Amino acid sequence: GTREKSKDEL
């Protein structure tokens, strides 16, 4: 989902 990708953000 979208969440996976924004996990690399601080």
Next chain:
Amino acid sequence: MNIFRLLGDLSHLLAIIILLVKIWKTRSCAGISGKSQILFAVVYTSRYLDLINAFISPYNTIMKIVFLAASYGTIYLMYMKFKATYDVNHDTFRIEFLIAPAAVLALIVNHAFEPLEILWTFSIYLESVAILPQLFLVSKTGEAESITSHYLFMLGSYRALYIFNWIYRYYAENHYDLIAIVAGIVQTVLYCDFFYLYITKVLKGKKLQLPA
């Protein structure tokens, strides 16, 4: 990684360094809200728990450790080492009125009902309002030291730059995270009044005075 997020992270890092330098050099935490610093420590702790089980990149890991260490270090300086200079009479914002709603909202609006996901969502919601005690303190004292206003400008700029990062990622990577975006916009909007005063006053060498 893109330039907006890199600049945002550097702006965030600079804000934290400015704050530590201000407290260490002036040996005083006057004008700084300990309540906001507590909220930031809660935000980073609940968001960076994935340090244990997820390695994304050396940059990601190092920055998380730096943010965690700096936020707890600031609390140590404020509530222990320079406790005598802590403005307990003006730093009176009831942070339970920020933590509870963020926690409830995280249980209702999230991407997945799993512990780490709920904690991440809670940290996103809490971070969007974590600066309120600090802005409340500045409005109560009616002014802020210029170094404190530089700290606030850098801190406010970091999430504003993240908004550009999200726009970029929407068009370049075709992905977006509404929870982070909405909370980030709320967070940045809370600084608007301060941004206006900072640009019209502090950058002209005047002291940051809030209309009483």
